[in-house]
Amino acid sequence: MSALNIKQGSTSHSAYNLRASYTETSERHTLAVIVVNAPGVLARVIGLFAGRGYNIESLTVAEIDHAGHRSRITIVTSGTPQVIEQIKAQLGRIVAVHEVHDLTVEGRAVERELGLFKVEGTGEQRIESLRLAEIFRARVVDSTLNSFIYEMTGTPDKLDAFAELMRPLGLSNIARTGVAALLRGPGAASK
Amino acid sequence: MAREMTGAQMVVQALKDQGVDVVFGYPGGAVLPIYDEIFQQNDIRHILVRHEQAAVHMAEGYARSTGKVGVVIVTSGPGATNAVTGLTDALMDSIPVLVLSGQVPTFMIGSDGFQEADTVGITRPCTKENWLVRDTDQLAPTIHEAFHVATTGRPGPVLIDIPKDVQFATGLYQEREAHRSSYSRPTAPDPDAIEALVDLIEQAERPVFYTGGGIINSGPEASAALRDLVQATNFPVTSSLLGLGAYPASDRHWLGMLGMHGLYEANMAMHDCDLMINIGARFDDRITGRIDAFSPGSRKVHVDIDPSSINKVIHVDIGIIADAGLALKAIMAAWTRRGRRTKAEAVVAWWRQIDEWRAVNCLAYRQSTTTIKPQYALQRLEALTKDRDRYITTEVGQHQMWAAQFLHFEEPNRLMTSGGLGTMGYGFPSSIGVQIAHPDALVINIAGEASFLMNMQELGTVSQFHLPVKQFILNNERLGMVRQWQELLHGSRYSQSWSEALPDFVMLAETFGLKGIRCSDPAELDDAIMEMLDHPGGVVFDCLVERHENCFPMIPSGKPHNEMLLGDASTEGAIKADGAVMV
Ligand SMILES: Cc1cc2nc3c(=O)[nH]c(=O)nc-3n(C[C@H](O)[C@H](O)[C@H](O)COP(=O)(O)OP(=O)(O)OC[C@H]3O[C@@H](n4cnc5c(N)ncnc54)[C@H](O)[C@@H]3O)c2cc1C
Ligand SMILES: Cc1ncc(C[n+]2csc(CCOP(=O)(O)OP(=O)(O)O)c2C)c(N)n1
Numbered sequence: 001m002s003a004l005n006i007k008q009g010s011t012s013h014s015a016y017n018l019r020a021s022y023t024e025t026s027e028r029h030t031l032a033v034i035v036v037n038a039p040g041v042l043a044r045v046i047g048l049f050a051g052r053g054y055n056i057e058s059l060t061v062a063e064i065d066h067a068g069h070r071s072r073i074t075i076v077t078s079g080t081p082q083v084i085e086q087i088k089a090q091l092g093r094i095v096a097v098h099e100v101h102d103l104t105v106e107g108r109a110v111e112r113e114l115g116l117f118k119v120e121g122t123g124e125q126r127i128e129s130l131r132l133a134e135i136f137r138a139r140v141v142d143s144t145l146n147s148f149i150y151e152m153t154g155t156p157d158k159l160d161a162f163a164e165l166m167r168p169l170g171l172s173n174i175a176r177t178g179v180a181a182l183l184r185g186p187g188a189a190s191k
Numbered sequence: 192m193a194r195e196m197t198g199a200q201m202v203v204q205a206l207k208d209q210g211v212d213v214v215f216g217y218p219g220g221a222v223l224p225i226y227d228e229i230f231q232q233n234d235i236r237h238i239l240v241r242h243e244q245a246a247v248h249m250a251e252g253y254a255r256s257t258g259k260v261g262v263v264i265v266t267s268g269p270g271a272t273n274a275v276t277g278l279t280d281a282l283m284d285s286i287p288v289l290v291l292s293g294q295v296p297t298f299m300i301g302s303d304g305f306q307e308a309d310t311v312g313i314t315r316p317c318t319k320e321n322w323l324v325r326d327t328d329q330l331a332p333t334i335h336e337a338f339h340v341a342t343t344g345r346p347g348p349v350l351i352d353i354p355k356d357v358q359f360a361t362g363l364y365q366e367r368e369a370h371r372s373s374y375s376r377p378t379a380p381d382p383d384a385i386e387a388l389v390d391l392i393e394q395a396e397r398p399v400f401y402t403g404g405g406i407i408n409s410g411p412e413a414s415a416a417l418r419d420l421v422q423a424t425n426f427p428v429t430s431s432l433l434g435l436g437a438y439p440a441s442d443r444h445w446l447g448m449l450g451m452h453g454l455y456e457a458n459m460a461m462h463d464c465d466l467m468i469n470i471g472a473r474f475d476d477r478i479t480g481r482i483d484a485f486s487p488g489s490r491k492v493h494v495d496i497d498p499s500s501i502n503k504v505i506h507v508d509i510g511i512i513a514d515a516g517l518a519l520k521a522i523m524a525a526w527t528r529r530g531r532r533t534k535a536e537a538v539v540a541w542w543r544q545i546d547e548w549r550a551v552n553c554l555a556y557r558q559s560t561t562t563i564k565p566q567y568a569l570q571r572l573e574a575l576t577k578d579r580d581r582y583i584t585t586e587v588g589q590h591q592m593w594a595a596q597f598l599h600f601e602e603p604n605r606l607m608t609s610g611g612l613g614t615m616g617y618g619f620p621s622s623i624g625v626q627i628a629h630p631d632a633l634v635i636n637i638a639g640e641a642s643f644l645m646n647m648q649e650l651g652t653v654s655q656f657h658l659p660v661k662q663f664i665l666n667n668e669r670l671g672m673v674r675q676w677q678e679l680l681h682g683s684r685y686s687q688s689w690s691e692a693l694p695d696f697v698m699l700a701e702t703f704g705l706k707g708i709r710c711s712d713p714a715e716l717d718d719a720i721m722e723m724l725d726h727p728g729g730v731v732f733d734c735l736v737e738r739h740e741n742c743f744p745m746i747p748s749g750k751p752h753n754e755m756l757l758g759d760a761s762t763e764g765a766i767k768a769d770g771a772v773m774v
Contacts, residue, residue, distance in 0.1 A: 036373075039323065044315055051316055082502065089499035095320040095340055095374050 028057070028078045029104040030111060030181045031088065036096040037063050037071040044094055045073060054087050055079060058113070058156070058178035070098065076156075076179050103181050111181040115159045120147045121170030129169040136162050147172075193363035198327040198353065199224035201364050202291065205334035207234050208367040211262050213253070213627055214238070215246040219266025221293025221306060224358035226264075238627060238656060241648035243270050245620035247277020247348075248646070250288045252624030255607045256582055258410060260287045260341050261624065267293045268306030271352070272313060276614060279317040281348035283611025284433060285408055287341040288348040289334075290314075296356035297325050310352045319347030325354065327362030335370035344376030345497040346408055378496060380513035385521045387509050388468070388492050392526060395466035396537035397489075397544075398426045401449065401478075404433030404610070405471015405495060405515045407603045413516030414438070414603045417470070420523050423531065425538055427545060429457035431472045433610045436600035446545070450478045451746050452592040455553035455755060456545055458744070461486050462752035463544075469493045471515040474504040475611070476748075484751030494518040553744045553757055554596055563713050565590060565665045565736040569597035569637070572663060575720050580632045582625045584608065586618035586642030589671040589742045594637040616645030619662060623652055626660040633661070633724070640666040640733075641690050650703040653729040661723055662731045664696060667738045675741050700731035711735035 035041045042061055049056050057076040064072045077087060084102070091100045103109035117138070119129045122145075129148065133140065138152035152162055156179060163174060196204065202225050206214065213236045218226045229237050240246040243265045250261025265274050271292040281288045295304040311323045320340050322333050330353065337349045392398065400421060406413045414437045421428045421444050428438050429446040438445055447454035449461055461467065467489045472478070474493075479485045482504065491507040493500070494515060501510035511518055526532075556566045583598055584607040585591040591608060600606050607625060609617035622636035643664050653660055667690075674688040697707030706726050710719035710733070723730045744755045749772075 040311055040315065040321070043312070047316055082506075086499065086503055089497075089501070089503075093345075093497060093499050098373075 024080055026078050026080060027084060027104075028076065029084050029102055030109060030179060031075045031077065031091070032099075032101040032103055032181065033073040033075060033091055033097055034064075034099040034101075035071050035073060035094075036098065037069045038096060041071070041094075041096040042073070044096065045075075045091065048090055048094070049075075049077075049087075052086075052090065054083065058176075060178040060180055074179055074181050101183075103183055107183045107185070107187075109181045109183050111155055111179050112153055113156050113159055113179050114151065114153045114177045115162070116141070116173075116175040117150045117152065117163065117166055117171060118147060118173040119150065119166050119170045120172045122146050125169045129166060132162075132165050132169070138162065193365065195361055196364050197224065197228075197361050198330050198358040199228045201327070201330045201362070202334065202353070202358070203228045203232060203235065204364055205331050205367070206262060209335070209338050210259070211235055214262045214264055215240055215249040215253075215624065216264030217243050217246060217266065217270060218264075219270050219293065219306070221267035221270075221295060221355050222264060222291075222353075222358075224355065225291070225293070225353075237264075238623075238652065240620070241651050242646065243273035244276050244616065245623075245646045245649045245652070247274050247281065247288060247290065248614075248617050248620035249624030249627070250290075251277065251281050251284075251286045251617070252584060252607045252621030253628045254286050254288055254624075255407075255621075256604050256625045257628045258604065260289055260338055263288065263290045265290060265292050266306065267295060267310065268308045270306075271308055271310040274350075275313060275317060276612075278314055278348045278350065280609055280612040280614045280617060282317050282319065284609065285346050285404060286348065287346040289337050289341055290348065290350040292350060292352050293358075294323065294352045294354040297354045298356070300354065310350070314350050317348070318350050319345075321350040321352070323352045323354075324357055327357050327360040330357060330362065331365040332370055335365070335367050336372055336374070339370070339372045340374055343372075343374060344378075376496065377512060378514035378517055380494070380511050380518045380521045382521070382525075384509055384511045385518070385525050388511070388522060389525045389529060391466050391490055391492065391509075392424065392468075392522075393529070393532045394534065395426075396534050397460075397464045397541045398424070398466040398468065398538065399446075399460045399464040400426055400428040401430070401461060401467055401469045401472055402428060402434045402437055403431040403470070403472025406434055406437040407471075408496075409471065409515040411603060413471075413514075413519060416516055416519035416523065418442075420519055420526075423523070424526075424533055425535070425542075426468075426533075427460055427542070429453070429460065431475065431478060431610070432595055432608060434472060435595060436603045436605045439601040440599035441601060448595050450475075451480070451748075452596065452742055452744065453746075454596070455551050455744055455757065456548035458746065458752040458755060459548045460545055464489045467491045469495075469507070470519065471495060473500045476504070479504060480746050481749050481751045486752070551757070553755075555758075556740070556743075559737065560713060563711060563716060563734060563736045565593050565667065565740055566597055567713060568663075568665060568716060568734050568736060569593050571716050572635070572720055573598050575717065575724065576633060576635070580629075581605065582607070582622075582629060582632055582634045584618045584622040584625060584634070584636045586636070586638040587613045587615045587672075588639040588642060589667075589675060589740070590637050590639045590642075590665040592672075592742045593665070598637075615639075615642040617642075619643060619646050620649050620652075622660045622662070623649060623658060626658045627656070634659075635661045635663050638662055638664045639671060640664050640668065640693060640696070641670050644690075647699070650700070650705065650729075650731075654703045654705060658729055659727060660729050662729075663723070664731065664733050665736050666693075666696070666733050667736050667740070668693060669738055671740075672742070674739070678739075678741065679745075679747070696731050696733035700729075705729040705731060707731050707733065709733040709735065
C-alpha cells in the first residue's frame with residue numbers, strides 16, 4: 001500500500017480509537033513542494049494555507065530548473081499530525097504542483113536560513129557584538145563607525161539565538177530568507 | 192500542421208474540437224471578438240442568459256446530466272464577478288465547467304481600466320485551476336489543457352481569462368491531438384488495499400455501502416458496477432444527496448438517503464454497522480453529525496479519487512485512492528476470485544434489524560384534505576412522472592430535502608442539486624441547462640418560492656428558446672428551511688424568514704409568454720400536475736402548500752445519528768444551545 005494509505009497511528013478500528021491514537025500535539029514539518037514555475041502558482045499555494053487556516057512559519061521560493069520551468073517552495077508549517085496530512089494532500093491537489101515531500105518524515109534534512117542583522121552602537125557594546133558574531137561565525141558585510149550588518153547562515157534556531165544575544169547590544173533590523181532544506185545523502189534530485 | 196488564425200477564431204475552433212455544441216453566455220466589450228466569431232458559424236449554439244450566475248448554473252446542469260464539460264462565456268469585470276457563485280458551487284460539488292472570461296487588453300492590465308477586475312485572482316479559490324493567457328499562441332493549448340484538467344481526477348470548474356488584444360491577434364492554432372498535458376492523477380486502486388477490503392467484506396456482519404457523488408462523477412459504468420456488487424453481496428446501500436440515482440431507488444437493497452434529513456433506516460444502519468464502505472462520498476458534516484459519535488463500532492473503508500478527501504473528516508481503516516468505477520470492479524473481481532464469501536446468515540439478521548427500522552415509517556406526515564402538504568405534492572408528482580424520461584433539478588431549502596426523500600431516482604445523472612454550497616437560485620437555471628442537453632426529456636425544477644426569485648430573470652431565456660422546462664414551486668410563502676431552524680433553535684422568533692410581497696407567479700409566467708398554473712386544493716392537484724405535463728411549453732406551477740410544515744427526519748447539528756427527530760412531537764427541548772452554533 002502506498003504511504004498515503006497508511007496513516008500514522010491508525011492502529012485500531014473505530015473512529016473513536018483512531019482519533020485517540022492521533023496525537024493532538026502540534027508538530028513542526030518542513031515541506032518541499034515542486035511546482036510549475038508559472039504566474040499565480042505561488043498565490044494558489046499561499047491562498048490554500050490562508051483559506052484553510054494552516055500555519056506558515058516560513059516560506060521560500062525560487063526557480064530550480066529554468067528549462068523545465070520548475071520552482072521549489074520550501075514551507076515550514078506546524079499542526080497536529082492530521083492537519084499535516086491534510087496540508088500535504090491539499091498541496092498535492094493543486095494542478096501545478098508536481099511533487100510534495102515531507103522532509104521531516106522522509107529522512108534527515110539539512111535546513112539552512114540566511115539572516116542579515118543590523119546592530120547599532122559604539123564602544124564596549126560594539127566590540128562585544130563583534131566578538132559574539134565571531135563565535136557564531138557571522139560575517140560583517142557592512143560597517144560604519146556606529147553600525148554593523150552581520151550575515152549569518154544556519155538553522156532557524158541558531159539565527160534566533162544570535163538575534164536574542166544581539167538585542168541588548170543594539171540590534172535594530174533583521175532580514176531573514178526563510179528556510180531552504182534538502183534531504184541528506186544521495187537521492188532523488190527533487191528531494 | 193499549424194493553422195494561423197485570430198485568438199477569437201481559436202476559441203471557437205478549440206471548442207468545436209473539444210466536441211462542444213452549446214455555450215451559455217452573455218456578451219460585453221471584452222469578448223466582442225469572440226462573439227463576432229460565434230455569429231459567423233453554426234456548429235456551436237449560444238444560449239443567451241439573463242445573468243452570468245445563471246449561465247454557470249446552466250452549464251452545471253448541462254454537465255451533471257451529460258457527463259460533459261459545460262461551457263460559459265462572460266465579459267470582463269462584472270461579467271466575471273457574476274460567475275463567482277456558480278464557480279464556487281461547481282467546485283464544491285465537483286462539476287466540470289469551463290468559464291471563458293474577457294479581460295482588458297494586456298497593455299492595460301493593472302491600470303484600473305474600464306471593467307477591469309483581477310479575475311484570476313478573484314476566481315483562484317473557486318476554481319480547480321485558472322489561467323490568464325497573454326499570448327495568442329498559448330490560447331489553444333490552454334483551452335485544451337482546461338478541458339483536460341476539468342475532467343481529470345476529481346472534476347471541477349476552470350477559468351481562462353482572455354485579454355481582448357489576445358483575441359484580436361493572430362497566432363498558430365494547436366490541434367487538440369497535439370496537446371500534451373503533464374497533469375494526471377492515479378485512478379487504479381492498490382490491489383493490496385482491495386484484498387484488505389475483501390477481508391472485511393467476508394467478515395462483516397452488519398455492513399453498509401455509503402455512496403456519493405464520486406460514483407456519478409465516475410460515469411454510468413460505476414453505477415452499474417455498484418449494482419452488481421450490492422446485489423451479489425446482499426449488503427444494504429445508502430447514499431448522500433449528490434449520489435442519488437447511482438443505485439436504483441426501487442431495489443430492496445436501497446435504504447434511501449442518509450444524513451441530516453436522511454431516512455431513519457439509513458442513518459441507523461450507518462450508526463450501528465460494523466463495516467462501512469464509502470465509495471465516492473466525502474463525509475460531509477450533513478452526514479456525520481457529531482464526529483466523535485459517528486458510527487462508533489465500525490471499520491471504515493473509503494474509496495476516493497482525491498487523497499485529500501481521505502482522513503479529512505473521519506479517520507478510516509483503509510483508504511483507497513482510486514476512481515470509483517475501477518475500484519468497484521476490482522472489489523468484485525477480487526471477491527469473486529476468493530469465492531464470493533460473506534457471513535450470509537449474519538447479513539440476513541442485519542436485514543431483519545433494518546426492516547424494523549423501516550417499519551418506523553420515518554417519512555410519515557399528517558395528511559390534510561384542505562391544504563396541500565408539500566410531501567403530498569411531491570408524492571403525486573412522483574406518481575405521475577416516474578415512468579417518464581425525467582430529470583429533476585432543485586433549489587435549496589425544505590423542498591430540496593423533500594424532493595430527495597419523496598422522488599425516486601433509478602439512474603445516475605437524473606438529479607441536479609446544489610449540495611455543498613447550497614446555492615438558492617441554482618435549480619431554475621440548472622433545469623434550463625438540462626433541458627438544452629435533453630430537449631425531449633421532461634425536466635422539472637423543484638423550487639421554493641424564495642429560491643425561485645433569486646434567478647427568475649431566466650424566464651426570459653426559457654421563453655426565447657422555447658424550452659418546455661417545468662418550474663414546480665412549493666410555495667409556503669416562507670424561507671421555509673430558515674423558518675424551521677428558527678422554530679427549533681431560536682424560540683420561534685421568525686426573524687426575516689417571511690417571503691413578503693410575492694409576485695403572482697401565474698401572471699409572471701404569462702408576461703414572459705409561458706404558462707402559469709396555480710393550485711391550492713389537494714383534490715385538484717393531480718389534474719393540475721397533468722395540465723403542467725401536457726403543456727408542450729414552459730410552465731411555472733405555483734403550488735400553494737402548508738406554510739409551517741417541518742422537514743423530518745432531522746438530525747440536529749452536533750447530534751449523533753441515533754438521536755434523530757422524527758416528527759414535531761419529538762422536537763421539544765431536543766436541540767441544545769451547543770448545537771445551535773453549527774450551521
Ligand atoms: C439544505 C441542505 C441540506 C442537506 N442535507 C443533506 C442530507 O441530509 N444528506 C445528504 O447526504 N446531503 C445533504 N446535503 C448535501 C451535503 O451538503 C453535501 O453536498 C453532500 O452530502 C455531499 O455529497 P458527497 O459526499 O457524495 O460528496 P460530493 O461533494 O459529491 O463529493 C464527491 C466525492 O467523491 C470524490 N470523487 C469525485 N470523483 C470521483 C471518482 N471518479 N471516483 C471516486 N471518487 C470520486 C470526490 O473527491 C469527493 O470526495 C444538504 C445540502 C443542503 C443545501
Ligand atoms: C444564496 C443563498 N442565500 C441564503 C441561503 C440560506 N437559506 C437556505 S434555505 C433558505 C430558504 C429557502 O426558501 P425557499 O426557497 O422558499 O424554500 P423552502 O425552504 O421554503 O422550501 C435560505 C434563505 C442560501 N442557501 N442560499
